[in-house]
Amino acid sequence: MPMRNNERDWVYPDILEIPASFKAELGGSSVFTQTLYRRGIQTIESAKGFLNPDLYQPAPADQLPGLTKAVERILEAFAKKQTVLVWGDFDVDGQTSTTLLVSALSGQGSIIRHYIPNRSRESHGVSTPTLQNKISEHSPSVLLTCDTGIDAFEAVEFAQNLGIDVIITDHHQLPLDLPIAHSIINPSMLSEDHALFNLPGVGVAYKLIEALYSHLDLDPEIFLDLVALGIVSDVARQTGDTRFLLQKGLALLQNTSRLGLQQLLTIANLKPGDITEETIGFVIGPRLNALGRLDDANSCVEFLTTSVLSRAAEMARQLDSLNSRRKILTETIFQDSVKLINDHPDYAEDYPILVLQGPAQWHPGVIGIVASRLVDRYHKPVIMLSQEGSISRGSARSIPGVPISALISESAPLLHSFGGHPMAAGVSLSLEKVPQFRRDLAENYHRIVGGPPKPPKVKIDSDIHFQSITEAFITDIQRLAPFGAGNPKLLFSTRGVRLAENGIKVIGKEDTHKKITLIDSSNQQQDLLWWNSADIDLPAGEFDVAYALDLTSYKNKLQVQATLRHFRQLSGSPVVIPKQSKIELIDFRFNPSPASELSSYITKPGAIVWAESNSPEGVESYQRLDLFKSDTLVIWTSPPSREIFNKALNQVEPKEIVFFAVDPAVQTLRKFITKLHGLLKYMMENNIISFDSEKAAQSIAATPALIEVGLDWIHSHGDYDLSLFSSESKILAGPRKNLEDFQLIDKKLKFMLREIAAYRSYFSKAKLDTLL
Numbered sequence: 001m002p003m004r005n006n007e008r009d010w011v012y013p014d015i016l017e018i019p020a021s022f023k024a025e026l027g028g029s030s031v032f033t034q035t036l037y038r039r040g041i042q043t044i045e046s047a048k049g050f051l052n053p054d055l056y057q058p059a060p061a062d063q064l065p066g067l068t069k070a071v072e073r074i075l076e077a078f079a080k081k082q083t084v085l086v087w088g089d090f091d092v093d094g095q096t097s098t099t100l101l102v103s104a105l106s107g108q109g110s111i112i113r114h115y116i117p118n119r120s121r122e123s124h125g126v127s128t129p130t131l132q133n134k135i136s137e138h139s140p141s142v143l144l145t146c147d148t149g150i151d152a153f154e155a156v157e158f159a160q161n162l163g164i165d166v167i168i169t170d171h172h173q174l175p176l177d178l179p180i181a182h183s184i185i186n187p188s189m190l191s192e193d194h195a196l197f198n199l200p201g202v203g204v205a206y207k208l209i210e211a212l213y214s215h216l217d218l219d220p221e222i223f224l225d226l227v228a229l230g231i232v233s234d235v236a237r238q239t240g241d242t243r244f245l246l247q248k249g250l251a252l253l254q255n256t257s258r259l260g261l262q263q264l265l266t267i268a269n270l271k272p273g274d275i276t277e278e279t280i281g282f283v284i285g286p287r288l289n290a291l292g293r294l295d296d297a298n299s300c301v302e303f304l305t306t307s308v309l310s311r312a313a314e315m316a317r318q319l320d321s322l323n324s325r326r327k328i329l330t331e332t333i334f335q336d337s338v339k340l341i342n343d344h345p346d347y348a349e350d351y352p353i354l355v356l357q358g359p360a361q362w363h364p365g366v367i368g369i370v371a372s373r374l375v376d377r378y379h380k381p382v383i384m385l386s387q388e389g390s391i392s393r394g395s396a397r398s399i400p401g402v403p404i405s406a407l408i409s410e411s412a413p414l415l416h417s418f419g420g421h422p423m424a425a426g427v428s429l430s431l432e433k434v435p436q437f438r439r440d441l442a443e444n445y446h447r448i449v450g451g452p453p454k455p456p457k458v459k460i461d462s463d464i465h466f467q468s469i470t471e472a473f474i475t476d477i478q479r480l481a482p483f484g485a486g487n488p489k490l491l492f493s494t495r496g497v498r499l500a501e502n503g504i505k506v507i508g509k510e511d512t513h514k515k516i517t518l519i520d521s522s523n524q525q526q527d528l529l530w531w532n533s534a535d536i537d538l539p540a541g542e543f544d545v546a547y548a549l550d551l552t553s554y555k556n557k558l559q560v561q562a563t564l565r566h567f568r569q570l571s572g573s574p575v576v577i578p579k580q581s582k583i584e585l586i587d588f589r590f591n592p593s594p595a596s597e598l599s600s601y602i603t604k605p606g607a608i609v610w611a612e613s614n615s616p617e618g619v620e621s622y623q624r625l626d627l628f629k630s631d632t633l634v635i636w637t638s639p640p641s642r643e644i645f646n647k648a649l650n651q652v653e654p655k656e657i658v659f660f661a662v663d664p665a666v667q668t669l670r671k672f673i674t675k676l677h678g679l680l681k682y683m684m685e686n687n688i689i690s691f692d693s694e695k696a697a698q699s700i701a702a703t704p705a706l707i708e709v710g711l712d713w714i715h716s717h718g719d720y721d722l723s724l725f726s727s728e729s730k731i732l733a734g735p736r737k738n739l740e741d742f743q744l745i746d747k748k749l750k751f752m753l754r755e756i757a758a759y760r761s762y763f764s765k766a767k768l769d770t771l772l
């Protein structure tokens with residue numbers, strides 16, 4: 001059954017004490033200043049820079065590693081009139097990155113070509129066979145990627161071996177090892193608190209052009225409108241330079257000279273001056289995305305740069321038509337999915353992950369959108385599979401607390417391919433194996449995640465009466481815009497409301513939305529829009545509502561718009577966000593001489609040092625299974641996962657945590673397998689037949705799951721015959737040849753090593769309070 005709003009807890013924030021000087025300098029309502037302060041903007045200088053991009057100091061582009069070297073190579077290409085091939089991606093971030101680079105590099109003496117992979121034929125990334133064709137076609141001297149390429153090992157090696165210099169600009173998570181390219185520019189190489197860390201692909205491309213144009217005495221800001229499109233569409237976190245670029249780009253978009261965008265807005269009955277982050281998110285972005293989902297995204301460059309009005313109008317109509325088709329396909333597949341679940345209720349009720357196999361008519365370009373809608377409806381991970389002959393290909397979407405990519409990787413022997421990250425992934429397998437895949441995922445879930453995760457809390461920013469909803473109030477809080485990831489739109493609540501007589505009006509072309517009229521406890525009425533609510537009923541009697549507030553323009557007149565987000569049965573006292581536990585956090589992670597700092601904690605009463613695989617010399621330390629309750633926990637080596645870190649905290653219950661987070665140096669496949677070989681060799685030499693994955697994991701600073709997959713790898717690689725190992729039999733010498741399933745297990749092991757490396761990287765850089 002769909003999850004209802006009543007199943008989610010609502011939380012209200014503490015009221016913070018804000019300095020009078022902060023309020024006086026910035027003005028505004030208490031809701032405005034409380035929100036700023038609560039979101040970590042607690043100095044007058046940072047608040048002014050947050051609210052006004054002209055008062056923000058952006059980070060220099062050359063703080064991105066690899067950027068200076070890339071600029072030098074591009075300038076060389078200009079001087080020698082060499083061909084540059086720009087390789088992009090088919091989503092909006094990739095489209096805008098490609099357009100920005102093609103536009104910015106043109107006219108400087110080089111021939112600029114571009115290519116964006118076809119979603120249905122190639123998926124994301126740099127395909128070596130396609131690259132080979134493009135090299136034959138264009139003979140480039142430089143291959144410049146944008147929003148892709150960080151894991152394109154084979155393609156990069158292929159190009160470099162041909163004498164083509166590869167410059168990678170990307171923002172996706174770093175793999176354990178990096179491709180051997182001419183230069184790599186990726187903000188993930190920076191610390192998480194760096195102003196450039198959250199740049200999307202188009203932001204990285206812009207920073208490259210910013211540095212390049214400083215040599216050419218040109219103004220890069222003419223491309224900021226493209227940057228804004230990419231930031232919003234890629235749901236990039238609005239912190240540091242990412243927010244600054246979005247603010248500047250929105251101002252440019254509101255006066256856009258791009259004929260394609262002008263024509264697209266005309267079709268949508270909007271004017272450039274009306275563009276906000278929501279216009280991008282709900283009008284422009286979906287139409288550009290439809291191009292990548294249902295057609296060939298290479299034409300995006302022409303659409304965004306054409307100076308021919310008739311061509312701009314024609315392409316805008318094509319995009320709008322594609323988007324209409326995308327909507328129809330999405331709604332059709334969504335309704336098919338709901339019917340399939342109703343016909344097979346066990347899919348939703350008996351399995352923690354909803355796996356739906358559809359026919360070939362389920363278009364692979366939109367099933368990810370449907371998966372996201374089903375996640376919202378059922379509050380559980382969803383995998384949508386479309387049939388292609390005897391193969392099932394699909395998209396997965398998840399919820400916080402359920403790492404869907406890791407759960408899928410546990411079923412690697414069943415799969416042809418898989419990949420992704422904790423919240424979204426892709427997968428392909430034989431059609432006949434889908435039922436087994438569904439069962440396997442359930443087992444993986446129960447073993448790794450455990451019980452059902454709690455629904456996410458509804459975080460209210462302020463509780464108000466309807467009479468507070470005025471144009472002046474909304475104008476004040478809109479100073480915090482643009483909203484988005486990292487700076488969410490404010491959510492207001494009003495408690496104890498009731499439905500007015502005849503207070504429901506069905507609206508929309510397909511009767512899928514409602515406008516409801518509510519009355520609060522002071523008898524004040526308020527209209528609220530309620531999107532996609534055709535099959536949802538409000539509670540009887542009195543209830544609480546949570547909603548967002550906007551000002552919209554209708555016939556050149558501003559009017560208030562309230563949009564219903566959540567509702568629940570009438571509650572008692574508000575739930576308050578608890579204050580953080582008073583654990584003192586001490587950070588030595590960036591200290592150049594950690595051993596010298598450790599000495600002051602060795603003899604401290606009630607201190608315990610947790611170290612695995614890389615223990616500090618001459619110091620008594622403990623592994624995870626030997627930890628005990630102590631006042632001070634000294635974390636010498638980085639833990640391999642959040643779960644193991646949390647277990648350690650629960651065992652120790654410290655009042656003080658000291659972070660050193662030294663890398664235990666077992667992150668590469670070779671080092672891990674070498675250590676696991678050492679354990680097995682020791683067992684053989686001492687006739688030990690009982691193997692404890694937990695103890696093995698702590699001895700080499702890994703996770704038990706990684707140990708199990710490592711044993712499968714060693715067996716399938718032919719090093720040892722472990723087929724009877726679990727039956728208390730001796731370890732035998734292996735057949736010295738790879739078994740049939742080795743490639744899948746090898747891929748799974750590498751994936752798990754990357755997951756652990758990513759967590760350790762996060763652990764070594766993240767703000768301490770976020771680790772808890």
